[in-house]
Amino acid sequence: MMEEREVLTTSIDGGTDTLQEPGTETAAPAIATTAGRIDRMVTSRQRTYTAELMKAHVALMEREVILSKHIDLFRLVNRHYYTLQKWHDENTGWRIQRSATAIRLVRQLSATTPGYLYDRLKEPRDFACLTWILWYAENRQLTGRGNEQQFLLSQLADQIQEQSTSGVDEDATFDFRRPSDRYSIQRALQYLEDLGALQLVDGQTKEWAQQAEDADVLYEFTDVIRSLVSAFNPQLLEVVAEYINNEEKVLQPTLLQNILGDLFPVMAIKPLVRAWRTLLLGPVLLRYDDPEAFAELVEHTDEVANDLLETFGWLLDVKRDYACIVRASGMSSGPVTSLTPFGTSDQMAMLMCTAIREQVSSGAWPRPDTYGCVHITTEDMNALFYTLRERYGxxxxxxARSKGSRSLLNDVYKKMRQVGLLRGPDGAGNVMILPTAARYSASYERAGQEQKLAGKSKSKSRTLTLPGLDESA
Known part of the structure; x- marks a missing residue:
């Protein structure tokens, strides 16, 4: 842009020298006016370019796949492909896969606790079905049937059921006579269909899931499945799954590099790259999980914060024991986990954060350790939640009111784990509250009686007050 401006200005100045007569006094204002228009034009172009590039960065980060049917977005990312890839080469080490039909940012984890959540996949067996479907697609390619993209759902189910029973873990086996397993594979298939990796050719998956007589479904893999399969590493998945399913290691640091050791040397990446990956995938970079990456981030805080703001329009929040990305309300269009004041589980989680702070401040619970984590037990959490339910239920x-307290507390555990507020409970009943829990403080306020406009009856309204981030923590 600067070169274009200089060329334009030079050509105007040169043209003026040949046309201007000696003694003419009106030429200078004309030159100034023209130069001003060029300045504004160049500035406008630069702003447009910056806005488009930021939009492309965010879309690539928050969408699993960008399909060619999303014409404007597909063209936008394609137009800025080399700039986008250069940024990721320098900061995350991720690569952008693109074809004539799809563009996808292939992400690699640095920790086993990413903050991305997909509404379609609700249960562990949903993710297991997704993994088996990718295995099925890869197996078809390896056996030379990759060009035969169509398959019957009944054939897929038979293959998954047969392969899952060959393992030693009976809990991991699938029996698609069970409705729960049929609904799990239905959700996994719908997720892939939403991504554009599958197309429904004939039949109704719902009828098959409900075990309607002679019901079957014909699907077809698309080119997107090749991208997913190429990034699928069954050996890596097996090692990580064994670790995260070990109840004795639930509270341990989640740095993938430490978990894998020398099994996958390629995973050894620079600390600042690990910091970028963990921040972008969320929900939080903990000093407890990766002290080396956190120290590197602290050393380059200004540089990373400026880059993050210019690239994505997001803010970086760095505290003593953790760092995270702060998005403005309504900015996130991707599957990023966050708390809102609208869901009951979200409200309960925020109320628990407030109560936890009070317990620690009063000395009823132990003080945080050197990493800002509070170590308690399930008995402590049970007693605290029962008190909260009596007060706010x-x-x-x-x-929620019809559920038992234990079931509700399990929902709260799940929500707090997803958002990065808690680890556990482990097999011994230990729970670790993460320092991020101090970010939230919430309460219900009684607004008093208000007169309804349409009648004489009065009602009491309650609102959830969220003061925002508590910087005193």
């Missing part, structure tokens, strides 16, 4: 929805 009437504000929760009918479904």
């Amino acid at each position: 009437e504000n929760w929805g009918n479904e």
